[in-house]
Amino acid sequence: MAEENQDYNQLLEKLESGEIEKIEVKPESFMAFQTAYMNFDHRKRVVGSATEGGVITYVYERDDKQKNS
Secondary structure, three states: HHHHHHHHHHHHHHHOOEOOOOEEEEHHHHHHHHHHHHOOHHHEEEEEEEEEEHHHEEEOOHHHHHOOO
């Protein structure tokens, strides 16, 4: 399970940097994601929306100045 936490830490960093656009978390992986999320410094900018089947898609909310680049 430690590997799974590390993966989510890296994915959150990539999400923040713009290297990836979203993270999809399945219900069985939610607790591993939650641990990484709670330790992420900019978690207030990470916004999730649920879909059918319990999959949550997280995106990084950027300022308007960053969106227009």
